[in-house]
Structure formats: C-alpha cells, structure tokens
Amino acid sequence: MVQEVERYKKPVRILHWVHAGAFTVLFLTGLVLFIPALGFLAQDSWTRIIHRVAAAVFIIAPLIYLPLDWKSSWKGIKEAFNWGMDDVGWLKAAPAYYFLADEEAMPPQDHMNTGQKMWWLMVIIFGVVFVITGIIMWVFKTVAPAALLQWMVLFHDIAFIATGVMFFVHIYLSVIHPLMRPTKTGAWSSMARGKVSAEYAKSHHAKWYARIAKGEEKKS
Amino acid sequence: MAEKAILYDSSKCTACRGCQVACKQWNMNDEAIPTIENGVDSRNWGSYENPRDLSPATWLKMRFTEYEGGGKLQWLFTRQACMHCTDAACVRVCPNGSLYHNEATGFVEYNKDTCTGCGYCVDACPFSIPRSDRNLVFGNAKMDKCTLCTTQGLNRLDAGMEPACVKTCPPNALIYGDRADMITAGKARVSALRANGSPDAVLYGESELDGLHVMYVLEHSPEVYNLPVNPKVSAASIAWKDVIQPIGWILGGLTILGLGINFIIARKAKMNREQPVKKEEEK
Numbered sequence: 001m002v003q004e005v006e007r008y009k010k011p012v013r014i015l016h017w018v019h020a021g022a023f024t025v026l027f028l029t030g031l032v033l034f035i036p037a038l039g040f041l042a043q044d045s046w047t048r049i050i051h052r053v054a055a056a057v058f059i060i061a062p063l064i065y066l067p068l069d070w071k072s073s074w075k076g077i078k079e080a081f082n083w084g085m086d087d088v089g090w091l092k093a094a095p096a097y098y099f100l101a102d103e104e105a106m107p108p109q110d111h112m113n114t115g116q117k118m119w120w121l122m123v124i125i126f127g128v129v130f131v132i133t134g135i136i137m138w139v140f141k142t143v144a145p146a147a148l149l150q151w152m153v154l155f156h157d158i159a160f161i162a163t164g165v166m167f168f169v170h171i172y173l174s175v176i177h178p179l180m181r182p183t184k185t186g187a188w189s190s191m192a193r194g195k196v197s198a199e200y201a202k203s204h205h206a207k208w209y210a211r212i213a214k215g216e217e218k219k220s
Numbered sequence: 221m222a223e224k225a226i227l228y229d230s231s232k233c234t235a236c237r238g239c240q241v242a243c244k245q246w247n248m249n250d251e252a253i254p255t256i257e258n259g260v261d262s263r264n265w266g267s268y269e270n271p272r273d274l275s276p277a278t279w280l281k282m283r284f285t286e287y288e289g290g291g292k293l294q295w296l297f298t299r300q301a302c303m304h305c306t307d308a309a310c311v312r313v314c315p316n317g318s319l320y321h322n323e324a325t326g327f328v329e330y331n332k333d334t335c336t337g338c339g340y341c342v343d344a345c346p347f348s349i350p351r352s353d354r355n356l357v358f359g360n361a362k363m364d365k366c367t368l369c370t371t372q373g374l375n376r377l378d379a380g381m382e383p384a385c386v387k388t389c390p391p392n393a394l395i396y397g398d399r400a401d402m403i404t405a406g407k408a409r410v411s412a413l414r415a416n417g418s419p420d421a422v423l424y425g426e427s428e429l430d431g432l433h434v435m436y437v438l439e440h441s442p443e444v445y446n447l448p449v450n451p452k453v454s455a456a457s458i459a460w461k462d463v464i465q466p467i468g469w470i471l472g473g474l475t476i477l478g479l480g481i482n483f484i485i486a487r488k489a490k491m492n493r494e495q496p497v498k499k500e501e502e503k
C-alpha cells in the first residue's frame with residue numbers, strides 16, 4: 001500500500017464542496033445576466049430565485065464551519081496571508097513547470113503552494129465583496145440610493161470576473177492539467193478523500209511534509 | 221417613419237390630469253387602493269399632486285411645484301414620465317435587450333415578457349422613471365414604464381393614432397409629430413415666452429442625452445421643476461457596461477483559450493519526459 005498523509009479533515013472537505021457547489025450555481029445564474037445572448041434564460045426572474053437560494057448557502061456554510069473549529073479556521077485564514085520569497089520563486093518557475101513539466105526551479109512549498117494560496121486569498125477577499133455587494137442589492141434594493149446600487153453591481157461584477165476566471169484555472173489545475181493526472185494521488189485526492197500519497201506531499205509540499213514528518217503538525 | 225416626439229408645453233398646461241387618466245385607461249393600468257374597496261389609489265396628502273409617485277400601473281403623472289420668483293407665487297406643472305432618451309441609460313444597462321429603441325420613431329420600448337426583473341434600469345434612469353413591484357425575498361419583479369402607447373396589443377402609433385395623453389389634452393399643451401417639427405414648434409414657443417415676460421424660458425430635451433423624444437417647453441430653469449439640468453448616464457453605468465464587462469468577456473475568452481493551449485503543450489512535454497522511463501520498463 002502507498003503510504004499516505006492526511007491533508008484535509010472531513011469538515012473542511014464538506015465545507016469545500018458545499019461552497020464549491022453554491023459558487024457554481026451562483027456563477028451560472030449570474031452568468032445569464034452577464035452574457036446578453038444568455039439573457040433569455042433569466043426571463044421571469046427564476047434564475048434570480050436560484051441565485052438567492054445559493055447565496056444563502058454560500059453565506060451560511062462558512063458561518064457554520066467557523067465556530068466548529070476556530071483554531072484551524074484561523075490557521076487556514078492566516079495561511080492565505082503568509083507570503084515569502086519562495087512564493088516569488090514559485091511564480092517565476094511556474095510557467096516552465098506548467099507548460100514544460102520542468103520541476104527543476106520549483107522552490108519547496110508549504111501546506112499550500114503559491115498558486116493555491118493565491119486562489120484561497122481571492123476566495124476570502126472576493127467572497128466578502130460578493131456577500132457585501134450582493135446583500136445590498138438584495139435586501140436594500142428598494143431603499144438604498146440608486147447610485148450606491150449601481151456601484152454595487154459594478155463591484156459584484158469585478159469579483160465575478162476575477163473569481164470566475166480563476167475558478168476555471170482552479171478546476172483545470174486540480175483535475176485536468178496533464179501533470180495532475182492520474183488524479184488519485186494529488187490535489188483531487190486531497191479534497192475528495194482528504195489524503196495524498198507521502199510521495200506527492202514530499203515532492204509538492206516539501207516544507208509542509210518536513211513538518212509532519214517530524215510530527216510537529218498532524219493535520220490541517 | 222421619421223423620428224417622432226411629444227412636445228409638452230408647461231406654460232399651456234392646466235394640470236387637469238386628463239393625460240394621467242387617459243394613459244391609465246388606454247393602457248389598462250387600473251390601480252386599486254387596498255384599504256378602500258374598489259377605490260382608486262389616490263388620497264389626500266396636502267397636494268393636488270396625486271398619486272404621490274409613479275408605480276408599475278402609473279406611467280404618467282403631473283408634478284406640481286410651488287415657486288416663488290419675482291415677488292409672486294407661481295404654481296408650476298410638469299409631466300413625470302419616460303423621456304424616451306436617445307442615449308438611454310435603461311437600454312444600456314438592460315442585461316438582455318428587453319429595453320430597446322424603436323429604430324423608426326426613436327422611442328424606448330420594452331418587451332415585458334423577456335424582462336428578467338433585475339431592476340438595473342430603475343437605478344440607472346436619470347429621471348427615475350421605471351418602476352417595478354419586487355418580492356424582496358426572492359427578488360422576482362417586472363419593470364413597467366411609459367411605452368409611448370406602443371404596448372403590445374395596444375399599439376396606438378402603429379394604428380396611426382397619436383398617443384393617448386396627447387389625444388386627450390384639452391389646451392393642446394401636448395402635441396405629437398415628427399421630432400424636427402416639434403423642435404421648431406418648441407423653439408417658436410420659447411421665443412414667444414421670452415418676449416412676453418419669461419426671460420428664462422427654455423426648450424428642454426433638444427440635445428439632452430443626445431436628444432429626448434419627449435421635450436418640454438419650460439418657463440424657468442429645469443431645476444425649478446425638479447428636472448436634472450444636465451441629465452447624464454451615470455459614471456457607474458458607463459464604467460460597468462463599457463469598461464468592466466468588455467474586460468470580463470475578453471479575460472474569460474483568453475483564459476479558456478490559454479488553458480486549452482497549455483493542455484496541448486503540457487501534455488506533449490509530459491509524454492516526452494515519460495518516454496525514456498517507459499522504454500526502460502519495456503526492457
């Protein structure tokens with residue numbers, strides 16, 4: 001049997017998939033207002049109702065998770081803001097790696113690599129932007145000044161474009177990119193089953209692996 | 221058909237509100253007051269202006285303004301209804317083209333069936349005209365505003381008639397015709413007013429927002445009547461529709477293209493690297 005290490009505990013994985021599901025629904029029901037050719041799908045407001053149901057899930061899911069485990073939530077959030085020189089190195093080495101499968105120049109990575117961290121940071125920041133602008137357009141639609149509502153759509157759209165584009169990149173790099181296959185050892189496995197092979201952890205997340213190997217840190 | 225317009229002459233208007241009634245009647249916009257059985261939605265709030273605001277079933281209402289100028293009190297009247305702008309903010313922000321210009325007349329018409337109820341036009345209109353009843357929880361809504369009597373199935377213009385409000389106006393404060401003729405008539409009236417004790421008289425709408433299709437002859441500056449002096453499509457609407465959204469479409473397209481190219485190149489690179497390993501395995 002391949003030796004495996006735990007990467008994401010079950011509650012984190014449930015949160016990830018619930019949030020990913022809500023995001024996908026929000027993305028699609030928002031897209032119909034963004035692309036004029038798809039606008040006919042939004043006719044009679046029914047996508048708006050779905051957008052709101054999914055928005056409720058999008059907002060409530062993290063609020064349920066946070067108090068369940070303040071400590072690892074806090075640790076996870078801090079991770080998104082923890083940037084260093086190895087991240088610069090990663091960004092420089094990434095094109096050769098992702099295009100030419102050249103691992104040479106990749107600096108050792110921590111629990112999350114720079115790309116994952118970038119996405120995670122965007123999820124936090126734009127998640128907040130989505131929620132604030134979305135709630136204003138939803139709840140205060142009839143009372144807020146028209147000018148405010150117009151700016152809210154604009155910022156909602158900026159968040160949509162930024163996260164929408166990265167959403168594709170995220171899915172692509174987790175399950176479609178040739179180097180991520182077969183999917184049973186790496187990123188997909190970490191979110192689907194919570195575990196990755198020790199081999200994968202060592203080669204892709206050397207700093208993190210060094211810590212778990214010493215027993216300093218078990219899970220996150 | 222040439223570009224058309226309504227010309228409203230505030231100095232001739234008696235505020236009888238016949239146009240308000242004709243508009244409701246022709247467009248079948250009855251409005252019942254919930255508190256009075258079979259009543260109309262009008263109640264005394266200390267002004268002849270009634271109802272108080274536009275609504276999905278009130279597309280036109282007269283606005284009353286008390287104005288003190290030159291030592292006398294004046295009671296001024298204006299219309300409050302869609303101005304049928306050439307550079308129409310509502311048309312710009314409508315996500316799926318439910319609001320559009322009639323190519324021939326220049327009027328801003330809409331297809332209520334395809335309206336998504338987003339309410340963007342409500343917030344974007346510089347004259348604050350479109351209205352919708354909105355379910356605040358689920359957000360479902362339908363927008364309504366003056367169609368200039370082009371409502372589907374009730375189209376007066378196609379039938380060769382003038383708009384209902386114009387038809388009914390007793391003092392001919394409302395007239396309808398080719399836009400060029402309306403401008404000529406409006407200018408002539410403004411000159412006459414200026415020569416007869418109203419030096420501030422203006423024709424409102426000739427060039428505002430690239431030309432309105434409802435123009436007003438006013439005896440005073442537009443702001444006296446609560447009209448925007450220089451109506452504009454808001455900066456937020458322009459930044460959103462002309463900058464952010466095109467950037468979004470381009471970024472989205474490039475991303476999908478880029479990922480596709482990456483897939484092809486990376487797959488080849490990966491196969492090249494794996495080949496030596498495979499050959500060894502074969503031995």
Ligand code: HEM
Pocket residue numbers: 023026027029030031033034048051055056058059130131133134135137138153156157160163164315338359
């Ligand atoms: C989390 C809470 C969210 C709330 C409360 C929310 C709410 C709203 C509201 C009220 C609107 C205005 C139009 C309408 O009423 O239909 C809207 C539009 C939109 N939403 Fe959201 N939303 C949320 C999250 C998201 C997410 C995560 C995405 C996409 C990934 C998204 C994408 C969009 C898009 C594309 C539009 C249309 C903007 C346009 O017209 O260009 N929303 N949202």
Ligand code: SF4
Pocket residue numbers: 301302303304305308309310311328344345346347348349350365
């Ligand atoms: S007045 Fe308002 S609703 Fe009418 S065309 Fe202009 S922007 Fe649209």
